[in-house]
Amino acid sequence: MMKTKEEQKKVFQELLVPELPALFRTALRMTRNREDAEDLVQEAVTKAFAAFDRFEEGTNFRAWIFKILTNTFINNYYRLRDRQKAPSLEEMEDETSFQPSFEGVTPEEALLNTLTREDILRAIESLPLEFRAVVVLTLVEGFSYKETAEILDIPIGTVMSRLHRGRKLLQKLLWEYSTRKTDMEKENEKGWTAKTL
Amino acid sequence: MDCKDLVEKLYFYLDGEVLSEEERRAIEEHLALCRKCCERYEFERLLWDMVRHNGQNDHVPEALIARIEGVIAQF
Ligand SMILES: [Zn+2]
Numbered sequence: 001m002m003k004t005k006e007e008q009k010k011v012f013q014e015l016l017v018p019e020l021p022a023l024f025r026t027a028l029r030m031t032r033n034r035e036d037a038e039d040l041v042q043e044a045v046t047k048a049f050a051a052f053d054r055f056e057e058g059t060n061f062r063a064w065i066f067k068i069l070t071n072t073f074i075n076n077y078y079r080l081r082d083r084q085k086a087p088s089l090e091e092m093e094d095e096t097s098f099q100p101s102f103e104g105v106t107p108e109e110a111l112l113n114t115l116t117r118e119d120i121l122r123a124i125e126s127l128p129l130e131f132r133a134v135v136v137l138t139l140v141e142g143f144s145y146k147e148t149a150e151i152l153d154i155p156i157g158t159v160m161s162r163l164h165r166g167r168k169l170l171q172k173l174l175w176e177y178s179t180r181k182t183d184m185e186k187e188n189e190k191g192w193t194a195k196t197l
Numbered sequence: 198m199d200c201k202d203l204v205e206k207l208y209f210y211l212d213g214e215v216l217s218e219e220e221r222r223a224i225e226e227h228l229a230l231c232r233k234c235c236e237r238y239e240f241e242r243l244l245w246d247m248v249r250h251n252g253q254n255d256h257v258p259e260a261l262i263a264r265i266e267g268v269i270a271q272f
Contacts, residue, residue, distance in 0.1 A: 005272070009269060009272055013269055020257050020265065021255070021257050022253075024257045024258075024261060025252070025253065025254075025255040038261045038264070041261060041265070042261075042264055042268060045265055045268060049269065049272050108236075111244070112240070115247065117254065120248055121251065124248070136252070138212065139212075139245060139249060139252070140248065140249050140253060142249070144214065145212070145214055163208075167208070170248070171244070174244075
């Protein structure tokens with residue numbers, strides 16, 4: 001049965017509205033810029049509605065619209081300057097193992113206690129795009145490996161290997177932020193003790 | 198299942214990716230018995246929960262919602 005335009009709009013809106021927060025934050029992580037993120041969401045929504053008669057009702061709307069969002073991002077927003085800004089993988093993955101030293105708590109506990117939301121977002125946004133996309137879709141948005149593969153048009157094996165490396169990179173960055181913070185605290189404490197004595 | 202097998206399967210388990218009933222049971226049994234893997238699992242679980250929780254915590258600006266509504270109205 002053919003739907004009228006108004007009926008189509010209503011169905012579209014009902015499916016879309018619950019996904020807006022996830023679409024917006026994913027756009028933010030991709031563009032790393034609020035203004036671009038808002039434009040990206042608007043553009044993706046416009047494209048999605050234009051293609052909505054090809055969407056099969058009852059199938060995965062969330063994965064469908066995320067695919068439109070990520071494609072729109074790669075085609076229109078992933079500018080050369082972003083590619084140049086991303087640090088090289090070798091740079092990020094250098095295997096300098098560092099031994100965080102903490103007192104009283106395990107390094108893992110210290111990491112979990114010192115990390116803030118800003119650290120986590122900064123770390124995610126520092127990942128090169130191919131890893132960032134997989135990390136955001138699976139680990140933040142909860143898409144399965146298979147759904148992520150379909151959204152990004154890559155084989156599931158690639159999703160798994162990028163996720164593996166993405167996780168390693170993210171952990172490495174978080175350890176660095178946390179170690180830096182703990183070192184700074186130690187410095188401050190030293191300064192304080194010196195002053196009061 | 199030994200510690201090496203566990204590490205290999207840990208992320209599948211954490212991500213809720215399909216594992217056979219048998220594999221899942223083997224992981225849970227190993228975690229119950231092996232302190233080292235259990236600690237690793239707890240750490241990874243807390244860390245990735247933190248990443249998910251913080252990553253989902255952005256507010257959609259009212260202005261964007263209004264913009265989207267305006268766009269839909271014009272379709
Ligand atoms: Zn073990």
